[in-house]
Amino acid sequence: MLPREELLKGVENxxxxxRVVDQAEQAIKTWEIxxxxxxxxxxxxxxxxxxxRLTDVELAIWGGYPQAERxxxxxxxxxxxxxxxxxxxxxxxxxGNFLFDTAxxxxxxGSMLGTGIVREKTGDIIVxxxxxxxxxxxxxxxxxxxxxxxxxxxxxxxxxRIDLSELKIRQPKxxxxxxxxxxxxxxxxxxxxxxxxxxxxxDLISGGDVRVNWKEISQASSTIKSGDLIAIxxxxxxxxxxxxxxxxxxYRVQMTKYV
Numbered sequence: 001m002l003p004r005e006e007l008l009k010g011v012e013n014x015x016x017x018x019r020v021v022d023q024a025e026q027a028i029k030t031w032e033i034x035x036x037x038x039x040x041x042x043x044x045x046x047x048x049x050x051x052x053r054l055t056d057v058e059l060a061i062w063g064g065y066p067q068a069e070r071x072x073x074x075x076x077x078x079x080x081x082x083x084x085x086x087x088x089x090x091x092x093x094x095x096g097n098f099l100f101d102t103a104x105x106x107x108x109x110g111s112m113l114g115t116g117i118v119r120e121k122t123g124d125i126i127v128x129x130x131x132x133x134x135x136x137x138x139x140x141x142x143x144x145x146x147x148x149x150x151x152x153x154x155x156x157x158x159x160x161r162i163d164l165s166e167l168k169i170r171q172p173k174x175x176x177x178x179x180x181x182x183x184x185x186x187x188x189x190x191x192x193x194x195x196x197x198x199x200x201x202x203d204l205i206s207g208g209d210v211r212v213n214w215k216e217i218s219q220a221s222s223t224i225k226s227g228d229l230i231a232i233x234x235x236x237x238x239x240x241x242x243x244x245x246x247x248x249x250x251y252r253v254q255m256t257k258y259v
């Protein structure tokens with residue numbers, strides 16, 4: 001038996017993590033590979049952290065392409081071979097003429113949920129401008145969505161399954177930069193990386209808009225370290241690279257900003 005209550009202590013996404021722990025128990029008992037639905041980045045971060053402590057189960061995480069935000073998790077006993085090819089996902093092409101009625105990610109997601117499915121059945125949605133979008137979903141939802149997803153905004157759409165190899169992935173734009181700071185405080189490093197005033201960054205942190213490694217951070221004085229990922233809602237992500245101490249005892253921080 002897994003130490004369920006100990007594993008759940010202090011987790012932010014308790015309901016989701018508890019469900020995954022139960023699925024891990026099932027995988028151990030049945031010697032089968034158990035699949036979760038799609039999970040969000042904060043949920044995935046907590047699950048990775050929790051399951052690192054366990055030696056009797058193994059995870060494979062996959063969302064259809066390497067940069068996918070929303071992913072499914074395959075769980076198996078550590079005795080069993082497991083890789084991302086066993087994490088089943090399907091791709092839908094949602095085609096229509098959006099030249100005169102532009103649709104956003106929210107519009108496509110809203111139309112999908114409007115058919116009656118729940119968010120956990122959908123992964124990432126890649127918007128293709130005036131041509132429509134592609135959506136990653138659990139395979140068992142394909143036929144239902146092909147029949148029921150017929151309109152997005154005012155635009156009629158044709159929804160059909162395509163091969164994973166036809167996924168039109170856009171590489172994120174990134175910018176390499178370096179800053180020198182007196183400390184490794186979150187507000188100092190993040191304000192330099194996102195190009196905004198420190199007071200504005202403090203407001204975003206206290207307002208719950210900033211996550212470090214997908215965990216909400218409310219303290220501007222939190223210390224940043226190499227390898228951390230800082231995400232701000234609506235403004236992209238900042239990956240912290242090497243940190244070196246200068247002769248004047250300041251910190252030279254290498255960063256990569258993704259937008």
